[in-house]
Amino acid sequence: MLKKIAVLMIVCLMLCPLSAFAVNDVAVKINGEPLEFDVPAQIINDRTMVPMRKIFETFGFTVQWLPESRTIISINNNIVIAMGIDSPVMNVTNLAATEAERNVVYQLDSPPTIVGDRTLVPVRAIAEGLGKKVDWDDLTRTVLITDK
Numbered sequence: 735m736l737k738k739i740a741v742l743m744i745v746c747l748m749l750c751p752l753s754a755f756a757v758n759d760v761a762v763k764i765n766g767e768p769l770e771f772d773v774p775a776q777i778i779n780d781r782t783m784v785p786m787r788k789i790f791e792t793f794g795f796t797v798q799w800l801p802e803s804r805t806i807i808s809i810n811n812n813i814v815i816a817m818g819i820d821s822p823v824m825n826v827t828n829l830a831a832t833e834a835e836r837n838v839v840y841q842l843d844s845p846p847t848i849v850g851d852r853t854l855v856p857v858r859a860i861a862e863g864l865g866k867k868v869d870w871d872d873l874t875r876t877v878l879i880t881d882k
Contacts, residue, residue, distance in 0.1 A: 760774070760776065760777060760782055760875050760877070761874065761877070762775055762789075762857060762879065763877070763878050763879065764880075769784075769789075769792060771785050771788050772785065772788070773849075773850070775857070776854065778847065781843065782856070782857050782858065783849075783854035783856055784854060785853070786817075786852075786853045790808040790860070793810065794810045795808040795810040795815070796810070803818070804818060804819040805817070805819075806846060812830040813864075814829070817845075817855065818846070819848060819853065820845050820846070820847065821845050821846070822841055823839055823840070823842065823845075824840040824859055824860075824863060825839055825840075826838045826839075826863050838863075840859055840863055842859050843856075844859075857877055858877070861879045865882060866879050866881060867882050
């Protein structure tokens with residue numbers, strides 16, 4: 735009887751998709767403090783994507799969504815960040831910088847995307863574009879963002 739149960743368990747495990755056992759949790763910490771999202775961070779195209787509003791507001795930005803052009807505009811003091819859905823470009827304008835350094839264009843290897851009813855953006859690109867240091871802890875699957 736024990737042998738039949740063992741065989742049945744092995745068959746069940748073989749029929750279950752492996753993704754059901756995969757760990758998809760990704761954490762984000764800023765200066766050691768966990769950042770909680772209403773929609774979990776996700777890995778898309780090998781990049782950690784997070785809800786845009788939460789990450790920008792955490793860094794002190796106000797966020798505007800322009801639905802007609804599917805554009806994200808984030809503003810904080812003298813910095814304006816513009817990103818488009820499915821566009822591999824992030825424009826950062828620093829109005830306090832010199833003319834030569836005022837506009838910086840970042841090429842994104844994973845553009846902002848809409849999943850469900852949330853806009854997700856690449857957390858590394860956002861943080862590095864704001865001058866933060868970004869590391870990945872593979873053991874805990876955690877993005878670590880710190881001030882430089």
